[in-house]
Amino acid sequence: MKFVLPALGSVAAVALFAFSTTHQSAVAVERPAYDETFEQLELFADVLARVRSQYVVEVDDSALIEDAMNGMLQSLDPHSSYISPEAFREMRMDTKGEYGGLGMEVTMEDGFVKVISPIDDTPAKRAGVKAGDFITEIEGKSLLGATLNEAVTQMRGKPGEAINITIVREGEDPLYLDITREVIKRQTVKSEIKDGIGYVRIAQFNEKAANGLKDAVAKLQKENGGRLPGLILDLRGNPGGLLTQSIEVSSVFLNGGEVVSTRGRRADDVNVYNAEKGQMAKNVPLVVLVDGASASASEIVAGALQDKGRGLVVGMTTFGKGSVQDVIPLRGGRDGALKITTQRYYTPNGRSIQASGINPDISISAIPDDGKDRKRFSEASLPNSIANEDETEVSKDETKVEVKIDYPPEEYEISDDYQLQQAIALLKSGTYAEKLAEVQE
Amino acid sequence: MRADVLTGLKWTSVALAAALSLSAPLAAIADEKNPKAVYEQMELFADVLSIVQDQYVEEVDTPSLIENALNGALHSLDPHSSYVAPVKFTEQREAVRREYGGLGIEIQSVGGLVRVNHAIEDGPAYEAGIRGGDMITAVDGTDIRGKTLDDAVSGMRGLKGEAVTVTVLSPGETSRDVVVVRDTVRGRAIRHRVEQGVGYIQIETFNNDKLTDDTTRALADLNTRMGKLDKLIIDLRGNRGGLLTESVNISGLFLDGGEVLSARGRDASDNERYNAPAGELYPDTKIVVLMSPGSASAAEIVAGALQDRGRGVVLGRRSFGKGSVQSVIPLGPEDGALRLTTQRYYTPSGQSIQGRGIMPDLLVSSLKDTGEIRKRFREDSLRNFLINPDETNYEEQYEDIVYPDETFPDDEDFQLRKAVEVLKTSQYERLLDAQDARF
Structure with missing residues (x-):
């Protein structure tokens, strides 16, 4: 079974949802060196035996093994871990329970x-x-x-x-x-007409996200007499969720074609996810609002729409959670489960999201410039994060000509939402098409 | 579940079955009370390892996975247990086997220049004419100006007997090259002086195998200078411990035989008792031991022994509480070693030091009263610390602590002043009597 997880642990009801595609890789797998593994397991058992017999107090074997597995998995990256049977049960309950x-x-x-x-x-x-x-x-x-x-x-x-x-x-x-x-009940989708422009905010990619968006777009179009002069898709602070939902959400704006691909270690371990045909919001000028807390599924949507030239991505560079975790139940969940990173996400143009995130077409800050080079909290700042393997791209980004960031004036009230106001202004100014053509070059 | 996971499971089960019949450690586990449960735990671990090897997004390095697994398990036991990977373990042994030499100077970085604070008397640098206040500008011809202190030090350290050329600039002179032959330099572990008519020794560390000899000499010197060493302060504040044998021998200087401490493991057969040698150097000397929350391990052993045996009064603040013994268990030539907590220390009256420390007979603060007890960093502040099963309250009570009053000068040592006061008054005897009541 495969899950797509939100980037971050969450105290709120950000849960995990089953993702219906299972992909079988029936190809023979090259095994890691038996001997080395054998020796390493023996070393592990040796230490365990000594701890059992010599530690100053009696030890709980299963707790010891659990800590060992976590020590091992957390050394891989911040998203891999062992899930104890109790936690796994709870996790499955969380998806519906209160x-x-x-x-x-x-x-x-x-x-x-x-x-x-x-x-x-x-x-x-x-x-x-x-x-x-x-x-x-x-x-x-x-x-x-x-x-x-x-x-x-x-x-x-x-x-x-x-x-x-x-x-x-x-x-x-x-x-x-x-x-x-x-x-914590989060309204997944919120929508309204702001200054004549359609505004839809998706708080997380749970199973209600795509349908919520479709309903919202239909409602906004109706309210506005059938046509929207522009639409803002707000993905700021959205930590992600279900991969399927990110595909469906992208399909509202795309007429088929690749949204995202996931690639594992082996060359044959590639999955391509395509948008459905239909494109409900065809020809509606689109701004996707993102920030440093837009992660995972949010980055898939922003990356796809950006690569396909379907909208302008506005705001700040996204979080950079471009890895996929599998939750693998151990003995049907009786021994808990293993959550490990198995693949990376790639945008239609083949960019890896991991660590570098999606850079906006137009950089707009929510807060006034304090003169300091503000350190962004992102995947790359997590201890042990997996690097983006495409090193050339990262270094290219670093040397890229200084990004011009549009800052709000100093006395600007944060609650007035500068990024949103600028997005509305952009859609109303009539320069949208020009800007879109500009970034396409 | 995916097909390749299933084959992974099968494979590991086979590997383990083979391991069980071959390997002594696995057999050792399997022989115990509930072999099946342990076997299942090992199998679970092997499954997880196999899945990670097979499916993780990048190639994995199995030895480092195992190292992290072992440390995950061992750190969960207590903060002092860990796995020492093969390379590091070799380094540690090397450090013990080969004698590293130094120049015998304390240096400090002053505006990008390396200044000698102090040249240890009889040390190689001192012999070569280097004195406190000199600047060092180059080591073996390499300019060290503007370098970090670490870089400067690493150039100066090396094997004993090797010569190193340092360029020295003494105040008011032109720079000169000095050849210094590296030698083993022992840091000063003990200082002594006569303080307001009372003998005073400060032991900074027990990590010094000449400590007992040096202390014996220091005591003899005090005895000569004072005519009679009738009052002594042993300052163990901030002493993080060191060699167990030194703590036993230092305690032994003031005790006529009898127990200093015992170390006890899970089985009674693991118990070890350490006794003081018969004969006591200064049986009539009144002793006050100064303690702080930074006094740990060997320092706590000395304080605990003198307190339990009624041989001295402990003054200051409750000590750190590091009362556990770690054994370094080599795991084989390629496998590194295991640093594992195997025993706890107990004072002669049978109190475990672990997580509690030594409670002074007289609680004296070095800092002024703020109306509440400041939280101090001790063993029990460490996450996962090994708990002491003794549940009697061992916390310091605010109202029991003596604080310096507002007018006490900040640059003076209030605890030292109190120690002198105790030794010079009948409070000393009263505190000893109170000890009797406790035990």
Whole structure:
């Protein structure tokens, strides 16, 4: 079974969803050297035997093996891990079950849990948690050294229960926040007409995303008398989700053709995913809004529309989560499951998203220029992240002529959403076609 | 599940079955109480390894996967257990076998220049005429100006007996080349002086195999200078420990035989007892041991032994609590070694130091009162630390701590002043009596 995971562990209801395609690779596989593996397993068993007999207190074998597997898998990349039977059961329940969370996207940095973004209208957002905050303690207990999973598990629990978290923010005293868990329900798709321009926001690529988008586009077209002068697809802060949904979402704007391909280690391990024919929003000028928290499925959509010249990608460089994880149940899940990175995503033009992300056609910042070269939090900044194997491309990006970023004026209110206002202005200015032609060259 | 996963499972099962019949360690596991469970655990691990080898997005390096697996398992036990990979292990052994030589200077980087803070007396640099305050501008002809201190030091270190040419600039003179022959240089582990009529020794580390000899000499010197060494302060603040034998021998200087500590493993057969030699150098000397939260391991052994045996008073703050013993177990020529916690230390009265440390007889703070106990970094602040099964409260109580008052000068040592005060008054005897009540 294959899953496409959101880029980041999440306290909210970002869950995992089954993805119906299974691809069989029936080709004979070249085995790694037997002898080496054999010797290494023997070494492992040897150490285990000594720990069992000589450690100062009795040890729990299964906990020891679990920690060993996690030590091994987490050394590969930040998205690979072992999932214990209990966690695997919970994970499968999560896809439908209700549990309480705080409502934020989190990841791991410098051994601490870092907030990518608090989700609108959730306890975390209302309590004043901000993007970039570090969570250092839960219920007074330090999180230093804890895994992301452990931290997320501690934050989740019964809705209605309050927990205390310690937030550290640069240059400020630690904040101690009591936050009451809630069932985090995220409206997947939001839409409205803004200044005569259609606006659709997709919060995550769950199974409602594509249909939600189609309904929204139909509704907006109807409201506007059948035709939209322009449409903004807002994927900012969208951590990803289901691959199938990203294909279907792209199909709303494309008339067939490749959306994305995934490639594994072996040359024959390639899957190409094509858009359906139909293209509901044909000829509607399109701006895709992205930022550093747009990851995975969001990057697939932005990358496909950009490569196909179907829209202008506007905002800031995306996260760069271009890897696919398989969740492989071990003995039907009785022994838990293994989550490992097996493939990379490539845009139709063959660009790997991994680590480098999607660069916008027009760079617009949400916050005023502080003069500093702002360090972007991205996949590449995760410890152990898989490098983009296309080194030439990365180095090309680095030497690329300085990207011009459009910053809001200093006194600009962040809540006024500069990126969105600029996107609307762009669609209304009549220069869209010109700009699109420009970036095509 | 994918077809290739299934074949992977089959293959590993076969490999393991073979391993079980051949390999002693696997057999050792299989022989225990519940062989099936352990076998299944090993099989699960082998499955996971096989899937990773087969399906991970990039080629994987099996030895480094195993190294990370072992460290994942061992770090989960406690912060001091780990796997030492083959290369590192060889390096460690080399470091022990070959004697590295140095020049015997303490250096500091001052505006991109390397300045000699102190040349150890009788050290090679000192013999060659280098003194504190000199600048070093080049090593073997390589200019080290503007280089990092690490770079400068690495040029100066090397094998004992080898000569190195350093270019030295003494204040007010032109630079000159000095040839220095590297020699083994022992850092000063002990300092001593007479402090307000009281003998004072400071032991910085127990990682020095001449420590007991040096201490014996220092005590003799104090005895001569004071006429009679009747009062002694042993300062172990910030001492992170070191060689167990040195801690036993240092304790032995002040004890007439009897137990200093015991190390106990999971089985009674693993227990080891360490005794002081008979005969005591200064039986009538009153002793105060100074402790801080940074005093660990061997330092805690000395303080614990003198306290438990009623031989001295411990003053300061609760110590670190590193009361576990790690054994380095070689795993075979190509396999590196295992650093594993195998025993705990116990003081003569049977208290485990692990995670608790030594509680002073008199709690004295070096810093001024802030109205609450400042959290200090100790063993029990480490994630996953090995828990002490003794559940009696060992936390310092705020109201028990003596703080320097507002007027006490910041550049003076309040704990040292209190130690002198205790030794010179009847408080010393009162604190010893209170110890008796405790044990």
